[in-house]
Amino acid sequence: xxxxxxxxxxxxxxxxAKNVELENNYKRxxxxxxxxxxxxxxxxxxxxxxxxxxxxxxxxxxxxxxEMAQRHLHDAGLEIVINQFQETLRNEGLQLIESDNxxxxxxxxxxxxxxxxxxxxxxxTLAKGYLLFDKVLRPAKVxxxxxxxxxxxxxxxxxxxI
Amino acid sequence: MSKIIGIDLGTTNSAVAxxxxxIAKIIPTAEGKNTFPSIVEPIKNLVGDVAKRQMILNAENTxxxxxxxxxxxxxxxxxxxxxEIAPYDIEAGKDGMAVIKLGGxxxxxxxxxxxxxxxxxxxxxxxxxGTVTDAVxxxxxxxxxxxxxxTKQAGEIAGLNVQRIVNxxxxxxxxxxxxxxxxxxxxxxxxxxxxxxxSVLELGDGVFEVKATNGDTFLGGDxxxxxxxxxxxxxxxxxxxxxxxxxxxxxxRIKDAAEKAKIDLSNSSETEINQPFITQHxxxxxxxxxxxxxxKLEELVDDLIQKTIEPCKKALADAKLDKKDIAEVxxxxxxxxxxxxxxVVKDFFGKEPNKSVNPDEAVALxxxxxxxxxxxxVKDVLLLDxxxxxxxxxxxxxxxxxxxxxxxxVPSSKSQVFSTASxxxxxxxxxxxxxxxxxxxxxxxxxxxxxxxxxxxPRGIPQIEVxxxxxxxxxxxxxxxxxxxxxxxxxxxxxxxxxxxDEVERMKQEAEKYAEDDKKKKELVDKKxxxxxxxxxxxxxxxxxxxxxxxxxxxxIEKSLNELEEEIKKADTTxxxxxxxxxxxxxxxxxxxxxxxxxxxxxxxPSEEPKAEGEKSEDPKADEQKAEEGEVVN
Numbered sequence: 001x002x003x004x005x006x007x008x009x010x011x012x013x014x015x016x017a018k019n020v021e022l023e024n025n026y027k028r029x030x031x032x033x034x035x036x037x038x039x040x041x042x043x044x045x046x047x048x049x050x051x052x053x054x055x056x057x058x059x060x061x062x063x064x065x066x067e068m069a070q071r072h073l074h075d076a077g078l079e080i081v082i083n084q085f086q087e088t089l090r091n092e093g094l095q096l097i098e099s100d101n102x103x104x105x106x107x108x109x110x111x112x113x114x115x116x117x118x119x120x121x122x123x124x125t126l127a128k129g130y131l132l133f134d135k136v137l138r139p140a141k142v143x144x145x146x147x148x149x150x151x152x153x154x155x156x157x158x159x160x161x162i
Numbered sequence: 163m164s165k166i167i168g169i170d171l172g173t174t175n176s177a178v179a180x181x182x183x184x185i186a187k188i189i190p191t192a193e194g195k196n197t198f199p200s201i202v203e204p205i206k207n208l209v210g211d212v213a214k215r216q217m218i219l220n221a222e223n224t225x226x227x228x229x230x231x232x233x234x235x236x237x238x239x240x241x242x243x244x245x246e247i248a249p250y251d252i253e254a255g256k257d258g259m260a261v262i263k264l265g266g267x268x269x270x271x272x273x274x275x276x277x278x279x280x281x282x283x284x285x286x287x288x289x290x291x292g293t294v295t296d297a298v299x300x301x302x303x304x305x306x307x308x309x310x311x312x313t314k315q316a317g318e319i320a321g322l323n324v325q326r327i328v329n330x331x332x333x334x335x336x337x338x339x340x341x342x343x344x345x346x347x348x349x350x351x352x353x354x355x356x357x358x359x360x361s362v363l364e365l366g367d368g369v370f371e372v373k374a375t376n377g378d379t380f381l382g383g384d385x386x387x388x389x390x391x392x393x394x395x396x397x398x399x400x401x402x403x404x405x406x407x408x409x410x411x412x413x414x415r416i417k418d419a420a421e422k423a424k425i426d427l428s429n430s431s432e433t434e435i436n437q438p439f440i441t442q443h444x445x446x447x448x449x450x451x452x453x454x455x456x457x458k459l460e461e462l463v464d465d466l467i468q469k470t471i472e473p474c475k476k477a478l479a480d481a482k483l484d485k486k487d488i489a490e491v492x493x494x495x496x497x498x499x500x501x502x503x504x505x506v507v508k509d510f511f512g513k514e515p516n517k518s519v520n521p522d523e524a525v526a527l528x529x530x531x532x533x534x535x536x537x538x539x540v541k542d543v544l545l546l547d548x549x550x551x552x553x554x555x556x557x558x559x560x561x562x563x564x565x566x567x568x569x570x571x572v573p574s575s576k577s578q579v580f581s582t583a584s585x586x587x588x589x590x591x592x593x594x595x596x597x598x599x600x601x602x603x604x605x606x607x608x609x610x611x612x613x614x615x616x617x618x619x620p621r622g623i624p625q626i627e628v629x630x631x632x633x634x635x636x637x638x639x640x641x642x643x644x645x646x647x648x649x650x651x652x653x654x655x656x657x658x659x660x661x662x663x664d665e666v667e668r669m670k671q672e673a674e675k676y677a678e679d680d681k682k683k684k685e686l687v688d689k690k691x692x693x694x695x696x697x698x699x700x701x702x703x704x705x706x707x708x709x710x711x712x713x714x715x716x717x718x719i720e721k722s723l724n725e726l727e728e729e730i731k732k733a734d735t736t737x738x739x740x741x742x743x744x745x746x747x748x749x750x751x752x753x754x755x756x757x758x759x760x761x762x763x764x765x766x767x768p769s770e771e772p773k774a775e776g777e778k779s780e781d782p783k784a785d786e787q788k789a790e791e792g793e794v795v796n
Binding site for chain 2: 024029032033035036038039065068069071072104106107109110111112113114120126135139141144
């Protein structure tokens with residue numbers, strides 16, 4: 001008689017434990033789901049604003065080439081075309097990052113080379129950087145001054161490729 | 163317990179992942195990428211992409227590849243080798259362990275790694291919307307106790323409870339779900355940005371044991387890039403007599419182009435490199451334009467890929483195993499995306515490697531899965547099924563009305579309210595169908611049942627709620643309930659989700675093949691139903707308010723209705739034909755209805771009485787609306 005009660009006690013315990021486990025799992029899944037909902041809403045809001053980011057990044061490469069061409073050709077007509085192009089991009093939320101002669105800022109600029117020039121200041125911009133609304137779409141590629149007439153040799157010694 | 167995140171703390175790049183809803187997923191960084199460089203500037207507190215951007219400028223204070231110093235003695239080979247190439251000072255610290263000296267301060271490798279882990283933690287918290295206190299961190303399988311301890315310490319400095327240190331190949335195997343399979347031996351082939359690692363793992367009772375590891379700590383995707391860059395520079399020199407290797411600016415552009423070309427060639431057999439105005443010569447601008455074929459790329463890097471074979475052989479030898487003992491080969495690391503690499507692996511091991519998991523993310527995902535297991539998130543990974551094909555019932559006109567769309571995750575429950583097709587219909591037949599075609603007879607019948615005892619009512623009035631409920635085991639329960647009487651009938655259908663892949667494919671293809679025809683058929687049925695409704699409604703109006711119409715009007719209307727009915731009954735009728743007759747009849751009815759209202763309106767002016775009549779003639783319209791609401795069940 002006693003044995004039977006004992007076994008049904010553990011049976012109940014097992015069932016209760018399982019119940020607690022299931023409840024916890026359920027709550028977890030519910031929580032995950034709610035998080036997904038929240039994130040989905042956030043992403044949706046972001047999506048509209050930044051959906052063009054990938055496309056714009058590609059198009060900027062073409063603008064780079066046009067500007068490069070203009071530096072060599074000095075054509076009045078091409079100048080107008082480039083201005084138009086830039087205007088169109090500005091209307092999409094693109095903003096140029098001012099880098100020339102600015103103090104170097106790794107948040108918006110990528111230092112490609114260290115050359116002689118004013119210390120920690122941008123000596124030359126190799127590729128323009130842009131913001132899309134308030135986010136950095138593409139950092140400016142710049143040459144930064146070392147403050148000394150010679151380049152720091154050590155940075156070249158690192159075989160670490162970047 | 164909050165979520166346990168999984169962190170792949172790599173030599174060159176790091177990634178972080180978490181389990182959500184039973185699935186491991188990569189957490190994007192604050193910059194929106196899936197991985198970030200393992201680069202730290204501890205003085206200015208910069209980590210990741212930001213640190214990388216100022217690395218050249220601030221080389222003495224920017225630490226890269228700190229993983230190579232973790233748990234290493236200063237006098238050891240690794241530390242000495244790193245000292246040679248690092249722009250910052252590496253010295254002996256406490257207990258002779260290697261420490262980094264920069265900016266007048268001393269940092270242990272753990273403190274530097276901690277900064278990387280802190281970023282991972284912060285990004286995870288932003289993503290999850292809450293605090294993260296626990297993590298699983300991965301290390302190479304060959305890491306010794308000292309190195310593992312250092313990694314754990316780094317976690318603690320970062321404010322993380324390191325629940326477990328997991329081997330990278332094991333984490334990858336978890337990401338591939340291999341722990342669910344039978345006991346077997348697998349090989350993890352990891353070719354990343356800077357290092358190559360091959361591991362032999364034995365799986366037994368859900369636990370992985372590392373049998374052997376080997377590799378090349380200075381062989382990776384970066385070396386492949388270098389070959390392409392060299393080739394481009396050489397070709398340009400041949401054609402233009404200018405050595406771009408000396409032009410840092412040009413080199414930077416070539417480097418980007420080379421990496422892009424390498425990636426493109428994994429998907430195409432040829433790619434173009436276009437870099438206009440790459441340099442100047444004799445005052446003239448020069449342009450870099452060339453094509454690279456996949457064959458050429460493979461030729462350029464062949465010896466590099468072959469270099470991975472020797473470590474594979476050695477690992478097998480150490481594990482005392484033969485190639486044929488290996489049940490599966492899984493690929494990790496971005497470079498394994500290259501078709502030639504996959505081919506060489508397949509060739510050597512004699513089997514197709516498994517590449518179903520994103521090779522850049524596998525390790526982080528696996529760490530997250532381990533984290534999920536520890537936190538009890540995932541006891542037995544609950545893989546939920548989906549219904550492979552749409553489920554629905556047959557409605558008026560032999561149309562299939564879907565209730566649960568295909569690829570809906572189960573368990574799932576959907577309900578819809580239907581109604582009767584004819585006046586005083588006493589019962590409805592629920593004919594359950596499975597398939598993608600719009601016409602009922604073209605789909606598979608799963609079962610049917612009848613709900614009777616529906617009280618006499620005009621068509622479209624009764625409300626029959628039909629519910630489809632599939633449980634996690636794929637058992638479908640269909641019920642039909644008369645909302646008025648509460649009377650209910652149900653049926654249970656097993657194996658509603660059990661279809662062979664071939665069968666599902668076949669049905670999908672058939673649906674596509676007949677899509678045009680089916681669409682036309684359905685349009686015809688819909689048009690016929692529309693016409694049918696008009697006929698019945700109009701006849702009702704004529705019956706109820708016939709005295710308001712004069713005889714000639716009634717005759718005209720009746721004639722057009724008859725013609726419409728004839729058209730519907732014709733076997734070879736078309737949607738256009740029915741539509742024409744339908745339009746005629748509709749216009750006719752509207753014309754007379756308008757006249758009716760006009761007459762009622764004129765009567766209205768002097769007294770209130772005619773309003774009652776006005777209301778009466780509104781009834782048919784209200785009826786019409788109601789009938790169109792619910793789909794009609796036969």
